Amino acid sequence: MMKYIYNQKILRLLLSGLLIISLASCKKGGAESKPVVKPPVVVTPPPSYSDPAAYGTPFAGVPAQKDMVMYEVNIRSFSQQANFQGVINRLDSIKALGVNVIWLMPTFPVGVLKSVPPLGSPYAVKDYTAVNTEFGDLTSLRKLVDLAHEKNMAVIFDWVADHTSWDNDWIKNKSWYLQDAAGNIINPPGTNWADVAALNYNNADMKTAMLRALRYWIFTANIDGYRCDYADAVPDDFWQSTIANLNAIPNRKLIFLAEGNKKAQFGDGFQLNYAFDFYENLKGIFADKKTPSTLFATQTSEMNNVANGGTKLRYTTNHDKNNEDGSPATVYNNKFGSEAAFVLSSCLDGVPLLYNGQEVATDKLMSIFTKDPINWAVNPDVTAAYKKILSFRKTNEAVKTGTITPYYDADVVAFKKTLQGKSVLVLVNVHNKTVIFNIPEALKGSAWLDIDKKQFTLSDNVTLQPYEYKLLSEK
Incomplete structure (x- = not known):
């Protein structure tokens, strides 16, 4: 037994010695030891972008530029419902005027932070890929577009590319916005628009997000183009690449209207921009501050400032001018004056625009910040006259593209x-x-x-x- 214990002790000593030698060898010869092989790190690439599934069939009836007659809808003022269904209910009335392009003012959720009371500006966009629940949902928006297409009218969205609301989720990416010297995000330079934050077009990620949002609605709601708000403030290179990208979507004929008056915008891909000077001159003529002949000089000057087959949007009012100057019945002195002014805006060169309510000579100042429904029962004689004026335009090609004497x-x-x-x-x-x-x-x-x-x-x-x-x- 003692021998067995003795041998066990010797064995333990030998093993301990070997362990010490082994550890020492590891310390001295670490550089020669085999490295620990770690499993490879698998990096999952970010998901690639893909457009949403296309809803509906691309509208084949988008009118040629020379044939366009555009109608702007202020959804908050258009009907008692102040929603998409209220527009749907009057699509036949819009069509009966001779309209073939409907421009919907912004349909996106409106920002709350720093907003203008009581409802906020529709141009303070909180989410570029959502529907303002004030107006309805995606289903009702799609229904509006579908029914307009059935009645052979194109539908364009109002797009705000220069700025967002202060509570838009994009603002988490501070570099997507313009900042002052102290690093504070600012409102659009040269404006007093305190309810919106200016986007930074030197940021590639923001521009990519903007392009994807524009593509989103063409696929998701089957719309036919965009009226681009404050387009002069957005760099030409963005418009050039973006419009080219959108025009490359198969089987689509898209309309692009710029709220601006730069000749370069026609090279960017816009078919139309604003006739700012024409409106101001027309207003001056009806106020007896300018002579009738000055309208021809303005007409010539503006048409000399178009390119690539583009033209001007002619209007006697729109949502901005109604807020700033008053209703057409006020600007042009009475309902007969507003009718006469519309004759000139629809018969000289360009595409005529109607702003909802002018066809009944409403005297309302339709604020974009409130709900103030139009009374469609007034002045049916003016409505009848508008139909005749636009029918005259439609049936006489010389009105659209003829040479002026x-x-x-x-x-x-x-x-x-x-x-x-x-x-x-x-x-x-x-x-x-x-x-x-x-x-x-x-x-x-x-x-x-x-x-x-x-x-x-x-x-x-x-x-x-x-x-x-x-x-x-x-x-």
């Missing part, structure tokens, strides 16, 4: 437009008084059809009642 007069805007040997003649009394227009020698004795298809022969002169107009086409 102006006739200068102190009281009347008078011009002929001719295309392929067919002419129209437009005479508009821009004063709230009766005037006599002396017929130019070249037109004396010529026979025409008036807007009601009745024969009208020009003699030496024409007496025009306050704000009366004549729309004449060749027999």
Whole structure:
């Protein structure tokens, strides 16, 4: 037994010695020891972007630029419901005017932080890929677009690319926004728009997110393009690459309208931009501050500032001008003046725009921050006149693209437009008084059809009642 214990002790000593030698060897010869092999780190790449599934069938009826008649919808003021269903309920009325493009003011959730009371500005976008629940949901928005397409009207969204609301989720990415010297995000430079934060177009990630959001609605709601708010403030290179990208989506014919007046925008891919000068001149003429002949100079100047087959959006009002200057019935002195002004905006070169309510000569100041429904029952005579004016435009190609011959007069805007040997003649009394227009020698004795298809022969002169107009086409 003692021997066994003794041998066990010897064995333990030998083993201990070997362990010590082994540890010492490891310390001295660490560089020669085998490295621990770790399993490879698997890096999962970020998911690649893909467009949402396409809803519906691309609309094949988007009108040619020369044939466009655009209608702006302020959803909050358009109906008692102040939602998408309220617009749906009046699609037939919009169509009956002769409209073929509907522009919906922003349909996105509105920011709350620093917002303008009581409801906030629809141009303070909180989420570029969501629907404002104030108006409905995606299903009701899609229904609106679908039904407009069924009635052969295109639908464009109002897009705000320059800025977002202060509570937009994008603001977590501070580098996506313009900042002052102290690193504070700022509102758009040169404005007093305290409810929005200015985006930074030197940031590639922000630009990618913006492009994806624009693509999103073309696929998700089957829309037909965009009216781009404050487009002058967004760099041309962004518009160029973005519009080219969107135009490359198969089977789509898209409309791009810039709220701006830069010639470069036509090179960027916009088909239309704003006739700012035309509006200001028209307003001045009806206020007796400018002579009728100045409208032709403005027309020529603006059309010389387009390119690539583009044209101007002509308007007598829109959501901005209604807020700033008053309703057309106020700006042009009464409902007859507003009607006469619309004749000029729809018969000179460009695409005519109607802002909801002007076709009933509403005197409302339709704030974009409140709900203030239009009374559609007033002034049915004005509505009937708008239909005739736009029908005259539609059935006479010379109105759309004819060559203008102006006739200068102190009281009347008078011009002929001719295309392929067919002419129209437009005479508009821009004063709230009766005037006599002396017929130019070249037109004396010529026979025409008036807007009601009745024969009208020009003699030496024409007496025009306050704000009366004549729309004449060749027999």
